[in-house]
Amino acid sequence: MRVLVTGGSGRLGRSVVAALAARGHGVVSVDVAGAGHPPGVEGVVADLSDAGRRGEVFAAARPEAVVHLAGIAVPFARPDVETLQVNAGLAWGVLGAAVEHGARVAVAASSPTVYGYNTPGWRPRYLPLDEEHPVAPWHAYGLSKLVVEEAVRALARTSGGCVLCAVRPGYVVAPAEWAGAPTQQGHTMAERVADPELAGASLFNYVDAGDAADLFARIVEEPGRAEHGGVYNAVAPDPLAPGPVDALMARLHPGSAPVAGALADGRAVFSSDKARRDLGWEPAASWRGLLRAERAG
Numbered sequence: 685m686r687v688l689v690t691g692g693s694g695r696l697g698r699s700v701v702a703a704l705a706a707r708g709h710g711v712v713s714v715d716v717a718g719a720g721h722p723p724g725v726e727g728v729v730a731d732l733s734d735a736g737r738r739g740e741v742f743a744a745a746r747p748e749a750v751v752h753l754a755g756i757a758v759p760f761a762r763p764d765v766e767t768l769q770v771n772a773g774l775a776w777g778v779l780g781a782a783v784e785h786g787a788r789v790a791v792a793a794s795s796p797t798v799y800g801y802n803t804p805g806w807r808p809r810y811l812p813l814d815e816e817h818p819v820a821p822w823h824a825y826g827l828s829k830l831v832v833e834e835a836v837r838a839l840a841r842t843s844g845g846c847v848l849c850a851v852r853p854g855y856v857v858a859p860a861e862w863a864g865a866p867t868q869q870g871h872t873m874a875e876r877v878a879d880p881e882l883a884g885a886s887l888f889n890y891v892d893a894g895d896a897a898d899l900f901a902r903i904v905e906e907p908g909r910a911e912h913g914g915v916y917n918a919v920a921p922d923p924l925a926p927g928p929v930d931a932l933m934a935r936l937h938p939g940s941a942p943v944a945g946a947l948a949d950g951r952a953v954f955s956s957d958k959a960r961r962d963l964g965w966e967p968a969a970s971w972r973g974l975l976r977a978e979r980a981g
């Protein structure tokens with residue numbers, strides 16, 4: 685298939701581009717920042733917020749599938765209004781272009797931050813958090829990702845020929861970060877496991893970039909198995925902590941105390957069962973093996 689990946693030069697994008705190319709797809713990687721790509725991948729430098737340039741890129745690529753990752757990827761990295769405008773505008777523009785130019789499937793990156801944890805009043809109704817659990821974003825980045833999901837739902841109402849959905853990847857860990865490079869928050873993965881305050885800020889979630897890429901690739905390859913207008917959590921099945929996180933959740937997120945006991949068996953705070961059920965997604969990487977390999981190496 686011809687697959688257009690936006691944000692293909694980014695932390696997650698590089699793994700998505702590599703996975704799709706390795707699976708034999710023709711990949712066009714579009715990013716405002718240029719970057720090296722695997723052999724056979726076409727790199728296009730473009731600001732996709734520019735409607736004219738976006739139209740040119742889509743007309744030239746004629747993608748059968750679109751993976752939309754481009755955007756401001758970290759809360760508070762930029763002024764709030766900019767984060768909201770860029771992420772919402774890119775989602776509507778890119779997903780709309782996918783439909784307009786005849787793609788059969790388009791999948792966009794959302795984020796677990798739509799659940800709105802880290803407020804004093806956050807009280808999950810139940811744990812683990814699945815896609816049925818209510819969302820309640822409180823910062824501009826989380827709100828921008830809920831807009832991404834709403835853009836998917838809105839376009840899905842009229843785009844009969846193009847399957848649209850969104851994926852909420854956990855804290856994405858790229859290959860270099862397993863090997864000790866600083867993550868998007870500036871600390872290493874080993875430090876994140878050692879200090880519950882660090883991993884606890886995102887409810888101990890994580891996902892290997894290759895595993896996340898595999899879910900995007902599955903949706904691209906088998907859109908008929910994906911829920912049109914739906915959303916999928918994409919989080920590793922174990923928490924990023926040395927043991928069960930029930931007590932840690934109750935301490936760091938007191939509003940979760942009444943329901944945190946559901947995590948006493950060591951499961952993650954987020955459930956990705958829907959991706960497993962619909963698309964056969966089985967994340968293979970666990971921090972336990974990967975960080976041990978780092979120490980041994």
Ligand SMILES: NC(=O)c1ccc[n+]([C@@H]2O[C@H](COP(=O)([O-])OP(=O)(O)OC[C@H]3O[C@@H](n4cnc5c(N)ncnc54)[C@H](O)[C@@H]3O)[C@@H](O)[C@H]2O)c1
Pocket residue numbers: 690691692693694695696697714715716717730731732733752753754755756757758774793794795796852853854855856857868
């Ligand atoms: N990294 C994570 O832990 C994580 C978790 C959940 C969701 N996500 C989402 O996944 C996506 C990818 O995240 P990432 O960590 O790879 O981020 P990243 O910042 O590494 O990559 C984003 C890419 O988008 C590009 N970009 C930004 N604005 C653009 C524009 N106007 N036109 C073209 N390209 C543009 C950037 O140059 C960058 O290469 C984002 O949408 C992010 O919100 C990331």
